[in-house]
Structures are given as C-alpha cells and as structure tokens.
Amino acid sequence: NAGVTQTPKFRILKIGQSMTLQCAQDMNHNYMYWYRQDPGMGLKLIYYSVGAGITDKGEVPNGYNVSRSTTEDFPLRLELAAPSQTSVYFCATTLDRAYYEQYFGPGTRLTVT
C-alpha cells in the first residue's frame, strides 16, 4: 500500500498561472482533506471531502477549487496563482470523520513568483 501520494513534490509557478495538485489514496477512505502550511505556522484546512461527489470549504478556500469524482483521488486546483499561495500543501485521509487517525501525504512545496 502506498497510503497517500502527492504529485508533484515541488513546483514553481509564475503569477497568474494555474495548476492542479494531485492527491491519491489507496486506503479506501471516504474522508480526504487539503491543508496548506506557511513557513513556521500550523496547518490550515483549505477544502475537504466526505465522499465521492461531496466537497466543502475549510478555513482558507479562496483561490482554490476541488473535485472528488472517485474515492481515491482528490485534486486541488489553483487558478490565477498569487504569491500568497506560496506554501507547502498536504493532502490527508481518514476512515470516517475527524476523530479517527488522519494519514498525511508527503506534501507539495509550491512557490509562486
């Protein structure tokens, strides 16, 4: 089992460009999450999904979009990248609701210049 995989590991974007961060899990979990972590800070929740076809906003959703067409995949889309989106992005999954253990991916380090 690979657990949670994220691609790419690193990316540099120019202001105004768009990209999709990929997240996949092979644990057959319903719940998936996207977080961002700015330098020296804790994680902030961007979007989450409780199952295929269902998504909801977290604390900091502006500038991002998500979709969940399958249980396994939960891509995060950045439209019109801005320097404020420079961060490390983590995807996570859990079996059922937040009081179960969350499994995190290795992260994607994104720089917008």
Add this chain to the structure above:
Amino acid sequence: DAKTTQPNSMESNEEEPVHLPCNHSTISGTDYIHWYRQLPSQGPEYVIHGLTSNVNNRMASLAIAEDRKSSTLILHRATLRDAAVYYCILVPNTDKLIFGTGTRLQVFP
C-alpha cells in the same frame, strides 16, 4: 471551535522522559484530544488520542486531567528522532481537524 494552548518550545536530553503539556479549558464533553507530530520536511504523523481515560501506545502515553481541561503527552525515552513539532488538537464529532502552532521539541544528545 475549542482552542488549545501549548508552549512554543521545549527541550530534552536523549533518553530522558518528556512531558508535553496542553491546556484546553473550553473542551466540550464530546471532544477527543488528539496529538500529531511533524518531523522536519514531512507531513504530520498521528501519535495518540483519547477522550477521558489515559491512553498508551507504542509511541507515547497520553495523560488526561480528571476535569479534561488539560492533557500531557509523555514520551518515555526521548530519541533524536523525536525532535519535531507536536500538535495538541481537540476533535469534535465533526469532519475537521484544526491545527494550532504546536510545541517545537528539541532533543539533545
């Protein structure tokens, strides 16, 4: 969302026990207390969680105060690999984790 308060940083020597405190005075009866840690350049890693009773697992122990307004994560013998940021998080019966800034633990040889 109920908040937690943790010291910004703590230090320990290798092979000594470490007690990482967390205050959560506004905890509600259905909030679970979770601990995660984040090693440098890695994603967070689950450590332990509990509701009312003390809990032990292979990584650590969690001591929960009787009134549940505070808890302590106990690493019985710190190793260099335990150097990380430790997050204490209250988890209600909802769909989200809310991370704070955590405690940075330094372990010295």
